[in-house]
Amino acid sequence: MASGVAAWLPFARAAAIGWMPVANMPMPIAPTEKNKRADELIVLNVSGRRFETWRNTLDRYPDTLLGSSEKEFFYNEETKEYFFDRDADVFRAVLNFYRTGKLHYPRSECITSYDEELSFFGIIPEIIGDCCYEEYKDRRRENQERLMDDDEDKKDAKLPNMTFRETMWRAFENPHTSTMALVFYYVTGFFIAISVLTNVVETVPCGATPNTKEVTCGDRYTVAFFCMDTACVLIFTVEYLMRLFAAPSRYRFMRSVMSIIDVVAILPYYIGLVMTDNEDVSGAFVTLRVFRVFRIFKFSRHSQGLRILGYTLKSCASELGFLLFSLTMAIIIFATVMFYAEKGSTSSKFTSIPASFWYTIVTMTTLGYGDMVPKTIAGKIFGSICSLSGVLVIALPVPVIVSNFSRIYHQNQRADKRRAQKMQKARLARIRISKTGSSNAFLHSKRNGLFSEALELTSSIEEEQHLSKNQSLLESQHHHLLHCLEKTTNHEFADELCYEQSYLEGALQSYPSQSPSLSSQEGMTGTCCTRHTKRNHAPLPNSSIPTCALSHTHPHHNLQELSTIHIQPLNTSRSSLNMRVDEPARLNCQSGTITTAIISIPTPPATTPESDAHPPPPGPALQNVVKVSAL
């Protein structure tokens, strides 16, 4: 329950009077405020700055330092105030949390000092409000990454007992580990450069003899170029095979991008070797030579920046996709319009819509070659609109890509997007748990609460005080309110699982169930009841008995308590609690409904009040616990 609306709880309880005439059953007793004292001001002295607040404000969160009796340790008798030797600025945020129910993160504070203060005062940081949570998480992440960076620098120490294969792999991945690795690194880099250079120079026309055509250098010095090519390919092949040998997981290595690039780089040479005799496929052979240019991608192993660029493009896939999509749309629209606009003019270059695509692209990217120019007025108007919109459409996604690149570059290409998604899921899971925790708190305390109500009716003061009052008064009042609602409507709150299972039960019951299928039913519903038993830490000795199906059509049993708490025998108040504990469950075979309940007959008063945590010894319990199961 949001303690921010704690002030409205009296109103909600008063409004519950509206249910009273409708209810058919008596209401549970209200929790009394045992030591009701007038609200008083508390002075909190934090490093000299005095904060004052009502005691009730602090009591809203009883599981924190200020809300519990832990603050008594800091009480100063002479000055009658609570003194904390902590940071006063962060304390402001902490105290505001009590006042408003929302925890804020002051941006000017260091993240570590804030975390320390929160843990001192017993507040979990997950409840930081949405307004400040993103900032908090970002700062936290940066901090952790900085710590990880410091750790990584220490990690490069050589681990002993590495196999030759592992050393080789490490040498390949990280050239700074040994001199051999560094040499290898530079040699391969050199040969990549040589190879790319030869590919380029091969096509330059050089040395024209006077009467023949210009020949390219490649054709003139064929042998030399062939030798260079062979040498490079040999080196690359050897390197690839060595990497393949050293890779810890060969299959994964073969699938990686870099190895594909390696293969594509050296394959044309071998194919060329095989195919030199066949002149028909020389065309295809020429195409293959194009792939030699992929050798330049091998440089990405040598350059961190290239890798970051590739990673950026991959991570900005959505922005790039948007850019592409919007450009395509715009191109089609404008090309169509230009085509129809220019259809009338004579000798127009806009012969078809696809032909206009070229004009549109050139205009939108503001290239403006001028090989296709509109001549009509309409064409000129639309052409200008086209160029203006082109600038806008292209300019929009680019800053996103740029900022992405710079961020990744600065953070050194960590995979933080993936980690952030996991954290977000974890955070949502935690919030969901705390929210269901509030409703589960009611279900939990209901079982304990019945017990305490029973005690209150007949027991003495000492036993009342034995009851560990781990619920604040606020919580007990809220639970009393929910209890009244249950009594009004004759139904109980249940948790998700029991609901689902009883729902499935209802679905299954519509088919006449044969006994073989009962076993599947048992297995399914058994978990619900055993869950109850597990939760109360009182697994009854014969809980292995199969059937415990839930019934919901039995008219006489208004409230069947599935709890296994042993309750004191209270004859007089039985009716007020409305527990038919001494009524055995009915067998209702003919209609096919299965009626069971795990009912416990109260044990003799010899058992202590705290018995809801400790089950009585199984021996005597066997006689008293009636486990009625029906098939």
Add this chain to the structure above:
Amino acid sequence: MLNMVWETEGLQTVGIVVLVCASLKLLHLLGLINFSEDSVEDELELSAVRHRPEGLEQLEALTRFNRKELQILYRGFKNECPSGVVNEDTFKDIYSQFFPQGDASTYAHFLFNAFDTDKDGSVSFEDFVMGLSILLRGSVQEKLNWAFNLYDINKDGYITKEEMLDIMKAIYDMMGKCTYPLLKDDTPRQHVEIFFQKMDKNKDGVVTIDEFIDCCQNDENIMRSMQLFDNVI
């Protein structure tokens, strides 16, 4: 041939029209032209209504709370609604926080109508505290009167089965889905039938205020539960 001429002419016109419209829109965006006169007033949102309650003495006279209790009540009220009045959405929001498992908005709507005695769409502190005074410090007669008022949605002095069914459904909605035993669709209706059997003495299909008060005063359970919340403040 004529078609081609017309096509180009038409396209020309279209192009010029597009240009003109775009420039007008641009000027409008820049704020140089105003198409309609009341576009400027869109800026001024209705500023939040501020409300100051009557003084403590008047409230003390109107209600049965003493000074200290009124102080505590007002502090809580103002904390949650700094503007001094609660409108229906805030009311539903606050009330729903007490019933996390179900949907409390319908019942909150009825409650809101019961508290908003002057029907101005918002509950001020006076309405709030006067309602609470009846509920917590009133006589049994007054409390029953208030409850009757709550059930009588159209305030015509009679509770019909339809009105009761609405109220009942609203109460059952607050339980939510996960209940034991499972809530069936006609559970509210059955409950209404039981209620009417008990309350409707002359079996005319409606419950009047006298029948209601009469019947409740004869029912021991109801009498006892009416006193349940007397020490809430």
